[in-house]
Amino acid sequence: MPNVTAISLIPLLPLAGFLLLGLFGRKYFKNSSGLIGTVLLLASTVLALYTAYEYFFVYGKVAGVYEKFVALQLTWLEFSPGVSIDMGLIIDPISVMMLVVVTFISLMVHIYSLGYLKGEERFPTYYSYLGLFTFSMLGLVLASNIFQIYIFWELVGVSSFLLIGYYYDKPSAVAACKKAFIVTRFADLGFLIGILILSFSGGTLDFATLIERLTSPESNEFKAAAASTFLGASALTWGAALVFIGGAGKSAMFPLHIWLPDAMEGPTPVSALIHAATMVVAGVYLVARLFPIFSVAVPGVLEIIGWVGAVSAIVAAIIACTQTDIKRVLAYSTMSQIGFMMFALGVSNYGGEAGLGYTASMFHLFTHAMFKALLFLGAGAVIHYVHSNDMKDMGGLRKFLPITHITFLIACLAIAGVPPFAGFFSKEEILLAAYNNNMAIYWIALITSGITAFYMFRLYFNIFWSKPAPSPSERAGGEVHGEGGFAMMMPLVLLAVGTAAAGFIPFGEYVSSDGKPLHAHFDLSFSIAPVALGLIGIFTAFWLYKKQNDKPTKLATSLGGIYKTAYNKFYIDEIYLFITKKVLFNLIGRPAAWFDKNIVDGLMNLIGNITEKISEGIKKVQSGKVQQYAIYFLGGVIVLAVLFIYIWK
Amino acid sequence: MEPGLYHILFLSTALFFIGVYGFLTRRNLITMLMSIELILNSVNLNFIAFNKYLWPNQMDGLFFTLFIIAIAAAEAAVAIAIIINLYRSHNSIDVENAEDLKY
Numbered sequence: 001m002p003n004v005t006a007i008s009l010i011p012l013l014p015l016a017g018f019l020l021l022g023l024f025g026r027k028y029f030k031n032s033s034g035l036i037g038t039v040l041l042l043a044s045t046v047l048a049l050y051t052a053y054e055y056f057f058v059y060g061k062v063a064g065v066y067e068k069f070v071a072l073q074l075t076w077l078e079f080s081p082g083v084s085i086d087m088g089l090i091i092d093p094i095s096v097m098m099l100v101v102v103t104f105i106s107l108m109v110h111i112y113s114l115g116y117l118k119g120e121e122r123f124p125t126y127y128s129y130l131g132l133f134t135f136s137m138l139g140l141v142l143a144s145n146i147f148q149i150y151i152f153w154e155l156v157g158v159s160s161f162l163l164i165g166y167y168y169d170k171p172s173a174v175a176a177c178k179k180a181f182i183v184t185r186f187a188d189l190g191f192l193i194g195i196l197i198l199s200f201s202g203g204t205l206d207f208a209t210l211i212e213r214l215t216s217p218e219s220n221e222f223k224a225a226a227a228s229t230f231l232g233a234s235a236l237t238w239g240a241a242l243v244f245i246g247g248a249g250k251s252a253m254f255p256l257h258i259w260l261p262d263a264m265e266g267p268t269p270v271s272a273l274i275h276a277a278t279m280v281v282a283g284v285y286l287v288a289r290l291f292p293i294f295s296v297a298v299p300g301v302l303e304i305i306g307w308v309g310a311v312s313a314i315v316a317a318i319i320a321c322t323q324t325d326i327k328r329v330l331a332y333s334t335m336s337q338i339g340f341m342m343f344a345l346g347v348s349n350y351g352g353e354a355g356l357g358y359t360a361s362m363f364h365l366f367t368h369a370m371f372k373a374l375l376f377l378g379a380g381a382v383i384h385y386v387h388s389n390d391m392k393d394m395g396g397l398r399k400f401l402p403i404t405h406i407t408f409l410i411a412c413l414a415i416a417g418v419p420p421f422a423g424f425f426s427k428e429e430i431l432l433a434a435y436n437n438n439m440a441i442y443w444i445a446l447i448t449s450g451i452t453a454f455y456m457f458r459l460y461f462n463i464f465w466s467k468p469a470p471s472p473s474e475r476a477g478g479e480v481h482g483e484g485g486f487a488m489m490m491p492l493v494l495l496a497v498g499t500a501a502a503g504f505i506p507f508g509e510y511v512s513s514d515g516k517p518l519h520a521h522f523d524l525s526f527s528i529a530p531v532a533l534g535l536i537g538i539f540t541a542f543w544l545y546k547k548q549n550d551k552p553t554k555l556a557t558s559l560g561g562i563y564k565t566a567y568n569k570f571y572i573d574e575i576y577l578f579i580t581k582k583v584l585f586n587l588i589g590r591p592a593a594w595f596d597k598n599i600v601d602g603l604m605n606l607i608g609n610i611t612e613k614i615s616e617g618i619k620k621v622q623s624g625k626v627q628q629y630a631i632y633f634l635g636g637v638i639v640l641a642v643l644f645i646y647i648w649k
Numbered sequence: 650m651e652p653g654l655y656h657i658l659f660l661s662t663a664l665f666f667i668g669v670y671g672f673l674t675r676r677n678l679i680t681m682l683m684s685i686e687l688i689l690n691s692v693n694l695n696f697i698a699f700n701k702y703l704w705p706n707q708m709d710g711l712f713f714t715l716f717i718i719a720i721a722a723a724e725a726a727v728a729i730a731i732i733i734n735l736y737r738s739h740n741s742i743d744v745e746n747a748e749d750l751k752y
Contacts, residue, residue: 619752623751626743626747626748631673634673
């Protein structure tokens with residue numbers, strides 16, 4: 001059975017780190033805070049690995065099926081007997097897999113930050129935020145009911161807000177963290193309504209019970225939810241679709257992705273954490289968690305998920321080809337890869353061979369976490385060296401950053417889907433799932449994977465080849481330093497090993513939609529098309545960017561409008577600005593402000609003015625003259641006497 | 650002619666209104682205090698008279714009167730203390746000058 005102490009310690013250790021460093025860090029652990037945070041997370045990682053081992057190899061499999069365990073169930077807020085919000089720990093293949101991913105990537109980020117943010121003024125604050133972020137994500141992963149997942153979902157939002165805005169004296173960072181928070185909050189509104197609809201129609205918040213009730217056509221809850229319709233769709237469809245909106249916001253799906261590129265304003269290790277292991281995969285995880293409801297009860301919503309994922313994947317890939325800020329390229333590649341995970345879920349079915357997309361999505365989540373963390377940390381090392389985010393300031397760095405160069409190359413090969421690196425295996429599974437289910441999405445995915453290879457190698461060649469690098473002494477400011485210490489290089493090497501090896505894990509054996517092992521079989525002939533496209537992409541990038549030349553500029557000019565549109569991110573930010581600033585502000589904001597100023601305030605002012613005028617008139621009565629009071633008193637007594645004697649008798 | 654209840658009531662009513670008149674017209678606080686004493690004494694007279702003529706076997710009116718005298722003494726002491734303090738701060742015991750407590 002699950003070891004409750006070990007499992008509950010996994011999220012609690014980062015929480016302890018957050019509290020300790022947040023409350024006392026600046027006073028007592030000025031220099032040791034990084035080590036404290038890292039050691040706590042190391043313990044967490046060990047416990048997560050232990051839990052994963054125990055689950056997958058000792059107790060998890062019951063009669064050939066990986067079971068769901070609820071390791072701990074606490075009644076947290078009881079409204080009346082039977083109606084309560086609980087706190088629980090769920091243990092099933094995806095939560096255990098996520099535990100490993102989140103703790104491992106977070107540990108790498110913790111170690112890396114020891115070097116990257118060395119000497120930073122708010123070092124303890126940074127580590128306490130990292131602890132909070134890790135805690136929230138682990139809590140989200142382990143949540144056993146839909147309300148608990150919502151609580152941690154918002155905590156993830158808050159901690160990402162804090163981390164993106166870490167450089168709070170930089171106006172762009174402040175704007176970015178606000179944007180991230182507001183956009184995801186806006187999507188979370190959909191999530192909350194979805195939760196209310198689903199839990200109302202299911203009569204419970206608990207995942208297992210909810211799924212059981214809402215997926216069996218015989219249950220009363222299912223019948224009631226399917227029968228009650230609104231605007232032509234059943235309550236169930238609405239609930240699932242709204243929950244997906246929340247997931248799409250957190251996972252930066254088109255068109256709610258606008259916060260993601262801006263989130264690059266945070267420190268680079270934070271971007272690695274947000275993009276690889278936490279935050280953005282939360283949406284994918286949510287859909288996977290409620291997958292039976294999506295697939296069995298409302299397959300229509302799954303179709304939406306598939307298309308949203310596919311569109312996000314290709315749009316982001318096209319934008320990524322034109323950006324020059326290396327972190328933005330990576331941000332759009334994240335969005336594109338999350339799109340892959342999403343549509344893999346969208347083209348999946350529940351159970352058996354047809355559930356390949358589910359396995360593929362989780363597999364891609366796993367491998368993507370490795371190579372995306374590696375890419376971001378590598379980019380961090382480059383930025384650390386060059387002191388700039390822009391490709392123009394880079395080039396020829398392979399001589400000065402040998403370790404970063406090799407590890408970055410491995411990550412690029414992995415994301416481009418070149419065998420035998422991790423990305424190849426997971427992407428093949430996704431493509432196969434799409435091929436079996438939806439040809440249109442398959443073609444989009446195929447083209448996107450070609451573009452992915454192109455823009456990743458554009459990035460690679462621009463950073464490490466292209467023009468010859470100025471020797472360190474010629475660099476601006478004349479600052480000479482090496483690649484970054486052991487703390488920064490060790491995570492890169494570890495992640496590179498993970499990226500190279502993760503693909504060989506027989507993932508389907510452990511994670512599948514119904515818990516039964518899924519034997520993935522590879523068809524070599526199927527792999528030809530994506531790998532060939534990937535290689536074409538790589539060679540195009542090689543041809544264009546190996547040496548500095550005018551080919552890219554010429555190409556950009558010949559593409560004209562298309563290039564410009566993609567460079568400006570398809571003007572989606574501008575559309576948002578137009579809708580919010582022009583349309584919403586003028587149509588709703590201004591009339592509401594006028595109403596507030598004139599009608600609401602006016603009414604209040606009117607009451608106030610009348611009262612003031614009346615009191616102005618009658619306050620003279622209180623003159624301070626004792627004898628006047630006596631006259632009033634006497635007059636009153638006489639009037640009362642007359643009343644009592646002559647009128648009331 | 651033997652004086653009866655009506656004579657006494659007439660006397661007390663006269664005393665009462667003399668007191669009220671004095672209270673309303675005098676500006677000197679001491680005089681106003683004296684007017685209040687007149688009013689109180691007119692009430693005392695009423696109590697005594699009604700007790701003697703209407704319920705000669707009971708003592709209630711007498712007790713009331715004693716209480717009123719005692720309270721009037723205490724009240725006079727307090728009032729004089731207030732007046733002295735007022736004099737110290739305002740240098741006058743004219744009621745016209747003591748009208749700070751207003752709107």
